[in-house]
Amino acid sequence: MVVAADAWAAAAGVAVGMRRRQAEALCPTVATLAGDPGAEAVAFEPVALAIEGLVPRMEMAAPGLVYLPVAGAVRYFGSEDAVVGKVVAAVEALAPGGRFGLADGPFAARMAAELAAEAPLIVADTAAFLAGIDVAAIGISELVDTFRWLGIGTLGDLAQLPRAAVASRFGPVGLEAHRIASGEDRTVRPRRIPEEAAVTETFDPPLDDFERAAFAARALAGRLIEAVAPTGAMPHRVEVEAEAVSGMVRARTWRSSHPFSEVELAERVRWQLRAWVESGGVPGGVVRLRLVPADLSDRGRQLRLDEDAASESDARRALSRAQGLVGPDAVLQAVPQGGRDPRERVQWHRWGEEPGVAALDPSAPWPGRLPEPSPALVPPEPRPFEVEWDGGFPTRVRLGSRWEPVLGWAGPWRQTGRWWEGETAADRYQVVTSAGAFLCEVRQGRCFLVGVYD
Amino acid sequence: MPLERATLLAGAPSAPSPDPVAPFTIAAEPGRVLGLVGQPGSGLTRLALGLLARPARTGMVAVVDVRGWLCPVAAWEAGIAPERLVVVRCADRSAWLRVTAALVEGFPAVYAEVPAGVSDADLRRLGALSRARRSALVLRPIGGDLPIGVLHLRVEAGTVVWQGVDRGHGALLRCRLTLRASGKGARGIERVVEMEDNGSHALRMVPGLAAAPSGHAAG
Numbered sequence: 007m008v009v010a011a012d013a014w015a016a017a018a019g020v021a022v023g024m025r026r027r028q029a030e031a032l033c034p035t036v037a038t039l040a041g042d043p044g045a046e047a048v049a050f051e052p053v054a055l056a057i058e059g060l061v062p063r064m065e066m067a068a069p070g071l072v073y074l075p076v077a078g079a080v081r082y083f084g085s086e087d088a089v090v091g092k093v094v095a096a097v098e099a100l101a102p103g104g105r106f107g108l109a110d111g112p113f114a115a116r117m118a119a120e121l122a123a124e125a126p127l128i129v130a131d132t133a134a135f136l137a138g139i140d141v142a143a144i145g146i147s148e149l150v151d152t153f154r155w156l157g158i159g160t161l162g163d164l165a166q167l168p169r170a171a172v173a174s175r176f177g178p179v180g181l182e183a184h185r186i187a188s189g190e191d192r193t194v195r196p197r198r199i200p201e202e203a204a205v206t207e208t209f210d211p212p213l214d215d216f217e218r219a220a221f222a223a224r225a226l227a228g229r230l231i232e233a234v235a236p237t238g239a240m241p242h243r244v245e246v247e248a249e250a251v252s253g254m255v256r257a258r259t260w261r262s263s264h265p266f267s268e269v270e271l272a273e274r275v276r277w278q279l280r281a282w283v284e285s286g287g288v289p290g291g292v293v294r295l296r297l298v299p300a301d302l303s304d305r306g307r308q309l310r311l312d313e314d315a316a317s318e319s320d321a322r323r324a325l326s327r328a329q330g331l332v333g334p335d336a337v338l339q340a341v342p343q344g345g346r347d348p349r350e351r352v353q354w355h356r357w358g359e360e361p362g363v364a365a366l367d368p369s370a371p372w373p374g375r376l377p378e379p380s381p382a383l384v385p386p387e388p389r390p391f392e393v394e395w396d397g398g399f400p401t402r403v404r405l406g407s408r409w410e411p412v413l414g415w416a417g418p419w420r421q422t423g424r425w426w427e428g429e430t431a432a433d434r435y436q437v438v439t440s441a442g443a444f445l446c447e448v449r450q451g452r453c454f455l456v457g458v459y460d
Numbered sequence: 461m462p463l464e465r466a467t468l469l470a471g472a473p474s475a476p477s478p479d480p481v482a483p484f485t486i487a488a489e490p491g492r493v494l495g496l497v498g499q500p501g502s503g504l505t506r507l508a509l510g511l512l513a514r515p516a517r518t519g520m521v522a523v524v525d526v527r528g529w530l531c532p533v534a535a536w537e538a539g540i541a542p543e544r545l546v547v548v549r550c551a552d553r554s555a556w557l558r559v560t561a562a563l564v565e566g567f568p569a570v571y572a573e574v575p576a577g578v579s580d581a582d583l584r585r586l587g588a589l590s591r592a593r594r595s596a597l598v599l600r601p602i603g604g605d606l607p608i609g610v611l612h613l614r615v616e617a618g619t620v621v622w623q624g625v626d627r628g629h630g631a632l633l634r635c636r637l638t639l640r641a642s643g644k645g646a647r648g649i650e651r652v653v654e655m656e657d658n659g660s661h662a663l664r665m666v667p668g669l670a671a672a673p674s675g676h677a678a679g
Contacts, residue, residue: 318519318520320565320566320567321519321520321522321546321566321567322566323566324522324562324563324565324566324567325522325546325548325563325566327562327566328548328559328562328563331550331555331558331559331562332548332549332550332552332555332559336548336549336550337546337547337548337549338546338547338548338549339542339543339545339546339547340532340542340545340547341542342533342536342542348531348533348534349531351533352531352532352533357546376631377631377632377633378537378658379506379534379537379632379634379635379657379658380531380533380534380537381531381534382505382506382509382530382531382534383500383505383527383529383530383531384529384530384531385529386528386529399627399628405501414622414625414626414627415625415627415628416624416625416626416628416629416630416631416632417628418628436625436631436632438622438625438632439501440619440620441499441501441502441620442499442500442501442502442503442620442622443501443620443622443632443635444501457531458500458501458529459501459503459506459622459632459635460500460501460502460503460504460505460506
């Protein structure tokens with residue numbers, strides 16, 4: 007999915023929201039880059055600083071998306087137009103092309119910013135503004151289809167329904183959707199924030215590189231979630247505070263419409279630390295890092311009856327130790343993605359980090375995919391594999407120092423690969439011997455081992 | 461050697477019986493060390509992943525991958541949810557013991573490949589830690605064997621028979637493993653069991669030794 011396009015791509019017809027394939031068809035010479043929120047946070051940091059200089063209590067929702075409570079600023083500058091004008095001028099000076107919206111609540115303001123063209127969109131009547139927006143904007147996918155089926159096509163249609171009836175039919179999720187559609191964001195139910203919920207870590211030597219920052223972010227986010235979770239609460243806002251060697255203290259608030267999970271929070275802290283470290287915001291490095299939760303809701307994840315919070319916490323500690331011993335690149339989790347052979351079908355990511363967007367669509371049919379069972383062992387790269395052939399049929403394979411007769415085989419299955427990128431075709435075989443079964447491929451006359459059915 | 465009935469109900473209570481023909485269980489049990497001995501290709505990795513599937517229903521499980529070859533697709537097919545599986549790659553023998561010990565301390569079940577050269581004393585310490593922490597530990601030596609005193613149950617690969625392919629036709633469908641189990645978990649009696657793996661969660665016991673159907677390749 008295209009999330010951003012430069013002026014050249016836009017001129018060729020590429021638009022945000024398009025599928026990558028569609029964009030490449032419109033503009034064959036386009037260079038596509040994978041999203042990197044960390045790098046975006048670094049690039050956005052000067053803009054964030056400029057906005058903070060004008061309006062305090064800024065809250066980041068994502069790199070490039072900030073919310074500003076403007077009531078105080080309006081009193082200070084005299085009018086909404088004056089505040090918007092100052093903010094737009096400050097942002098445009100650094101990063102032209104921004105979008106700005108002003109409304110009564112965060113959801114409506116974001117909608118206004120999305121719909122704003124070149125000029126900022128200032129919403130006078132939030133309910134009327136939201137009434138014409140498609141119901142899909144609420145972002146609760148499980149409800150949208152049902153709403154459409156019931157003839158509710160816009161937020162206005164939804165807002166007109168009696169709230170009690172929506173709550174009765176759809177429960178808390180429906181109630182939340184109704185509030186959003188009515189221009190009332192999540193009702194904040196202030197909960198007492200336990201003092202011990204704020205977590206602090208000090209660093210000696212100072213934290214001045216990205217790898218250590220990522221590690222520290224994960225550990226601290228885990229501690230914070232662990233501290234608030236027993237009460238069933240989860241934070242919607244977290245203040246990240248860092249103290250530099252020089253004594254300078256930087257703070258930034260991150261917010262989320264849904265409660266932060268540990269992984270999501272760790273990501274935000276990591277992005278923020280990277281932005282500060284790489285932009286020179288914490289000269290000499292960070293000596294103290296503190297996370298302060300705010301806006302706790304009671305939407306803490308309920309454990310299932312067969313889940314054990316203590317064991318999850320033990321596992322997290324064990325993995326943090328393992329990361330310390332072998333490095334973060336060696337402690338991995340995997341998620342399925344599309345592809346035909348087992349190596350392609352795995353998307354690895356570091357433990358504690360969000361998996362990236364799958365490069366290969368796992369829901370696509372992938373004709374020619376190897377059926378189950380899959381090889382349990384797959385070498386990182388195909389390894390040379392000696393096979394003796396007779397009339398095009400495999401007869402013996404070499405396993406270590408001995409030759410094993412082939413008792414059966416399946417194939418060849420041709421894989422043409424990305425021929426337009428110079429990849430050569432390969433023929434795949436499943437080969438069975440008395441010592442086990444193997445998946446091998448023949449490419450340019452040479453045979454390689456690509457999987458062991460162990 | 462008579463074939464015993466066996467079930468692969470990982471985590472299910474095992475009740476070793478002095479009765480030599482009574483059922484026994486190959487399971488990843490809390491506080492027990494299970495050793496899997498056999499060459500690559502003998503089906504023991506899938507067996508180990510199948511053993512982790514039950515503990516993975518209620519918590520996370522870890523794999524120490526010495527060679528860096530483990531394919532999580534096989535784990536998912538064995539019934540382990542992707543978010544419940546963590547793979548720690550550790551080719552460094554000097555770090556292996558500490559990494560595995562850290563995981564044993566925090567996970568209910570760990571499958572660890574054992575690199576060549578790890579001393580028996582280190583493995584005994586690991587076994588003691590597993591018992592103390594009530595963590596199920598499945599060890600698979602990469603070459604060589606495991607010291608007898610460490611293991612509650614030792615499972616050695618016998619034959620592996622694959623079905624579904626024949627001179628270019630078909631595709632691998634299922635395999636039958638013949639395993640020899642011995643040790644305290646088998647009450648000191650060497651038992652021969654046969655398991656069938658059809659690629660799904662259904663690693664299951666086979667009630668009797670049976671030859672592969674004619675026309676199917678059998679290794």
